[in-house]
């Protein structure tokens with residue numbers, strides 16, 4: 180396990196405006212997006228123990244300002260954010276049909292798609308950071324040139340001692356072809372220290388028979404630390420060439436599965452940054468995921484996060 184040298188985290192990706200129905204055709208505004216969800220939970224759990232923020236691009240409009248204000252109010256760093264005078268944040272609406280939720284996106288022209296346009300901005304935003312987290316969705320929303328620039332910046336970051344975590348979060352609809360998607364994800368593994376895949380995604384899109392097949396494939400790409408999530412199934416963790424299986428405790432009342440994987444990543448990576456051992460990191464991930472599964476939406480409540488065992492004493 181590669182040591183995380185600075186208690187400073189940046190999630191690279193897109194936060195969207197979320198419109199969630201509250202009845203009678205009314206909607207509540209929130210913010211979500213896989214890497215943002217992970218960063219948000221890390222920030223709430225770690226509090227003053229670490230500086231957690233995002234590397235992203237927003238508009239210069241009032242809605243983008245409101246998001247920056249919300250991040251700051253939630254104790255998140257806003258230094259890695261660039262502003263785009265010509266673009267705005269992406270948005271999605273949740274529609275309910277009984278208990279079934281469907282998601283409708285307006286994100287094709289979002290500012291975040293240009294977060295890797297400027298290599299100087301990336302280098303600057305990564306300066307002094309200990310841990311970077313990104314996902315397959317981050318890669319999917321960039322142009323091929325943007326992906327090249329991001330990978331080059333991550334290579335420099337790792338050469339300077341930085342640790343890179345990746346959740347493949349495979350979403351074929353965001354890619355122009357399956358070949359491009361597989362090639363980009365495989366290439367990204369070459370710059371990944373901690374991979375956090377979900378077995379379902381890897382089975383469907385890379386044909387892995389089981390979690391061990393995923394572990395072997397990612398190790399062959401050079402990833403040392405592979406954490407395979409599998410919903411209620413066990414978490415398989417491979418590091419330093421050894422493999423351990425951790426059972427997932429049942430969650431009493433699952434209300435909504437949205438964002439469980441993102442929250443798991445937050446608990447795991449936060450404990451990891453605090454220097455906890457592998458079993459504690461997995462346990463922290465499972466508890467954070469359980470907090471999100473027990474309520475609606477991709478973010479747990481602040482009070483639910485505050486009742487979790489503290490990051491410096493997790494067991």
Ligand SMILES: Nc1ncnc2c1ncn2[C@@H]1O[C@H](COP(=O)(O)OP(=O)(O)O)[C@@H](O)[C@H]1O
Nearest residue numbers: 377408409410411429430438439440443465468
């Ligand atoms: N049915 C469940 N029971 C208990 N824990 C669950 C359940 N579903 C998900 N989890 C927790 O959430 C984590 C991530 O779940 P998974 O479904 O693999 O990710 P994703 O949300 O990305 O699809 C799991 O490792 C586990 O800790």
Ligand SMILES: [Mg+2]
Nearest residue numbers: 348377440441
């Ligand atoms: Mg996921």
